[in-house]
Amino acid sequence: KNQVEQSPQSLIILEGKNCTLQCNYTVSPFSNLRWYKQDTGRGPVSLTIMTFSENTKSNGRYTATLDADTKQSSLHITASQLSDSASYICVVSGKSTFGDGTTLTVKP
């Protein structure tokens, strides 16, 4: 069964700190892996998209990594800001399979 598992389920950090979110998947065939940010009451917004051959992709303070051999990805957030408080969703395609997300809370 195609699955995408994210950890941790929730995370609280202080403003200015870094954090890393994890995504493990068993989706096959693999086409791409995407990280989304979903603010409360909003639709998901794309942060990064990586294909099989890409190991890392950055978007400002967000850096995603992909290890296609171990089927793992991570999203690293640098120098967190209060506006980073959101749910972060990992999506793996072939057929889009969504993780349950990590809820990040950044506190002042």
Place this chain on the structure above:
Amino acid sequence: SAVISQKPSRDICQRGTSLTIQCQVDSQVTMMFWYRQQPGQSLTLIATANQGSEATYESGFVIDKFPISRPNLTFSTLTVSNMSPEDSSIYLCSVDGTGNNNEQFFGPGTRLTVL
């Protein structure tokens, strides 16, 4: 990129009634997708809507409960029929980006509460 709008943004409905959600895209797209996001959970694909043909529903979703219209390449509607409290969710419209960038864009969602 694609800009997607949805109407209504939220609604509170009575059990047994139906609600139609509208999705408008600022560009022509072949496929439009409807997702459901139940409280505290991630997105689940309800169906894929192609213009000019019947929607393709995922396992667990049926046309009688979630009828979909796709009259043209920029617009779609999803109806939640005979609602029950279990239908309380966020419903999201989505489209694939043009080109080869594997992008997927989402609307802002419609937050539905069924009493």
